[in-house]
Amino acid sequence: MAKCAFCRKLIEQGTGMIFVKNDGRQFNFCSSKCRKNLFKLQHVPRYTKWSKAYEKGVQKNKEETKTQ
Numbered sequence: 001m002a003k004c005a006f007c008r009k010l011i012e013q014g015t016g017m018i019f020v021k022n023d024g025r026q027f028n029f030c031s032s033k034c035r036k037n038l039f040k041l042q043h044v045p046r047y048t049k050w051s052k053a054y055e056k057g058v059q060k061n062k063e064e065t066k067t068q
């Protein structure tokens with residue numbers, strides 16, 4: 001199963017879409033919301049609260065602060 005290029009969540013079979021750019025790069029998206037956030041709104045997944053990449057970033061920051 002593919003992961004969403006923006007929110008990094010697993011995409012259920014039969015849902016989502018594959019977006020192919022003019023340069024041939026493939027992007028899997030779970031929803032139009034993720035596609036719009038990446039290309040139209042140009043949001044960064046790490047700074048978008050509802051994405052898994054953000055959760056991971058927060059956890060990393062916590063670990064870093066613990067070790068210091």
Ligand SMILES: [Zn+2]
Pocket residue numbers: 004005006007008009029030031034
């Ligand atoms: Zn997504």
